[in-house]
Amino acid sequence: MSPTQHDPLAASFLHDFATMSTFGATPAGGVDRQAASPADIAQRNWLHGLLESHGIDVRYDRIGNQFGLVELAPGAAYVVVGSHMDSQPTAGRFDGAYGVMAAAHAAFRLIDEWAQTGHAPRYNIAVVNWFNEEGSRFMPSMMGSSVYTGVLPLPEALATTDPGGVTVESVLGQAGFLTEWEGPDAVSCAEIHVEQGRILENSETTIGLVTATWAASKYEIIIEGAQAHSGATVMEDRQDALYAASLLVVFARQLADRFPGQLHTAVGKLDVYPNSPVVVASRVRLLLDLRCADESVLAQANIALRAECAEIERTAKVRVEQRLSHEWGIDPFQPAGVELAREVAASLGHTHGEIFTVAGHDSVNMKRRVPTVMLFVPSVDGVSHNEAEFTRDDDLCAGVDVLTEIVRRLADGALTR
Structure with a gap:
């Protein structure tokens, strides 16, 4: 039975994900949503409204990273959770975008739950849509998280031009996505992503516990x-x-x-x-x-x-x-984060296993700054950076469930005690 037939939370996630996928949609079922393009700006504005509709404050930092701030522990640091919504010129609709929408819905669920129970988490939550992860219009890739973590100097990033000579600073400024804010103070991070390979599918594994990068x-x-x-x-x-x-x-x-x-x-x-x-x-x-x-x-x-x-x-x-x-070189994620993810996946009854990431992700930058958890869900036939990219609804929804529980535990200080 599909999750949409018995779980209203899953149905809500899938509805919002489908809406998000209309921005920059291509006839072949993918998206063309390069960084700060009209389609990317439109979906950012849509996400802004979606987050605000759930009582989340939306802010932009000095390189255009989009943050949805859930402040339930005044003055405390933030669990940063999310991915990116920009794409390659003709790309799949799951790469990056799934991780942002999963993060948003993890926050929605926890906001509602904590409002009902009166629970006060130790840390706040920041849903993030990192700017220009793909690097297709503006090089290098992972630009937003690189500036946020200090890997890339801000002036260098802002002065970067696309093939037409347009600078990052000008296009983000015109769209209203540039401020002097340096972003939230992070205490930990989590990102979920489609695998972009076929190891999970071949092994019939639902949740990949990312241990290191190639x-x-x-x-x-x-x-x-x-x-x-x-x-x-x-x-x-x-x-x-x-x-x-x-x-x-x-x-x-x-x-x-x-x-x-x-x-x-x-x-x-x-x-x-x-x-x-x-x-x-x-x-x-x-x-x-x-x-x-x-x-x-x-x-x-x-x-x-x-x-x-x-x-x-x-x-x-x-x-x-x-x-x-x-x-x-081989760049490991913190073992404590891998073990946390393993515990959560097992507690929810999902098959899981350790896996490397071959591709770069914003969490690779973040793990150099704070304890970071990286998760994968299966990609059908391993297809990615292609309009035929696909992940099944059951796997998408299982990933949101696991991510939600991980964020709950991170917000209670699971990796920072």
Whole structure:
């Protein structure tokens, strides 16, 4: 039986989630809601109204993070719970957005319960919609949580431009989402997210207890060749930057094949100049990721990449510049938070198991500042960053139930005694 047929709380959540999914909806069933786009601004305004309708005060900080403040312990710090609502250009409707709506409904349930019982929690709750987690319009990703946690300087974030030259500061200012407030004082954090892989589905597990992030090396690679006529220039004289980039794209996939099941590689962005049909490309900029759960394998992959870039320089007669833009090792979540999540999932009767996260999330920033719990629910066929992304209603609602109980315990000081 579907949760909507026997549980009004689940039905309320699913209704609000469906409404939220109409903002930036695409014909193929996904969303296009890039950071501070008209669709993103519209859904933020809608969420503002939804939170206020439940008596929650909504505020924005100095990088446009949206907070719904539930103050039941005057002067106390906040349990920050949520995710992000921005998306990739054509994306699924669950990535990030599910975590924000789950957080909102966890807060709604606890507000109503505590009003009836008279319970006074030790800490307050802040529902958060982090700004620009995806990084598709404004780079880097996880911008809002990076500024909030001090990882990224505020001036650098505000000055960031999109491909059209629009700055973060101008677009957030025009939308009314910028203030001088630094955000709530956090004491702990929780985030729930769709897995974006198929480990949970394959193992028939409902709740993933995220223990750590994979290690990663992220590169910006600039290839400099020489502009030439695409027809008249003889082949041996060409210094084709796009040819060199193509060799690197293929190598990235071949590198992953050297370590099957261990190493993930990708080239997610490629900028070609002059990008003309009759000109040999003189410059290519690409972003290349290496991700791995084994730091020794990642080290081998980095060495192989450097060697291949040198070989491509010789083969294509170009210059290849590697810039390591981001790098981190295996990055664990606090074990006490994992155990708290395990206790809650078991107490509610849900199958559960430990899992790594390969993708980055705002909670990865937050766990460096406060005790943080990260949860996953299954993704059908592991599809994500795709309009076909899907998670079943029963799994969504189970996740909200688990998150609600975790937030209840965090608000009573479960990880801060």
